[in-house]
Amino acid sequence: MTIATADLFDERGEALDSLALQLHDLGGQVAFDGAIRTVRCHRDNALVKEILATPGDGAVLVVDGGGSLESALVGDLIAASAVRNGWAGIIVHGAVRDRAALATLPLGVKALGSNPRKSAKDGRGEVDVTVVIAGVSFRPGAHVWADADGILVER
Template structure:
């Protein structure tokens, strides 16, 4: 991504949405973009782990954890798997853990915060469904851009 999100919004504002969330930059890469893949899950990251262990092809995984900070949906092992499998980034409407390790990875990671508590591993959740985060719908396949200013997604 060579164009900053602010400039991209100035050029294409009517085609783009930006979630109103205080997402933190927690990965080793602040700027990233790619087609969206989505997961909706609550305090269960088995589906997240399974998906990020598959070839990402430069995609961005958008995880709707319902804004819960009660347990982490992504940790260092899962994030390292994402790097190994060619994912551009992860956006989490929820918490991650292992912040220091994740910050050293060549991966974009945005989340609401962190919590050392691990999540359940029951495999509950939905894959590649439209998810609404911060008042914005993320549809699988639509392009997502992220940088220090925030996140944009095609409408």
């Protein structure tokens, strides 16, 4: 059972960072948490697809797309792969697509917005590196909690 982020912050505030950036809840699961894995990429989702096709073991993939809304980094096929492979959620500092389909999947998906344009598939980017989004560090292996109130990350 996922604990509410507000309650968690009340309990452990000093040990947590709160992401002030407002992301949309786009998956079928609003509340989710897990160990962090990361991908840093810009308008190229090949690494996102590759990582989500591996066993997730309840982890959350944080995708730093640099805040670009020019093309989607996650769509319904990649998200369905994440579900099949046991991922708890995906947090995208960028765009997704196939919003209606994403909303039906038992997966947490938070993103800046959507764009029907697909991204490149060249495999450019970095995997399992610390990414900083709106001043908050997402370190591989640290824990992240997300719900309708927002996102908390252990320091």
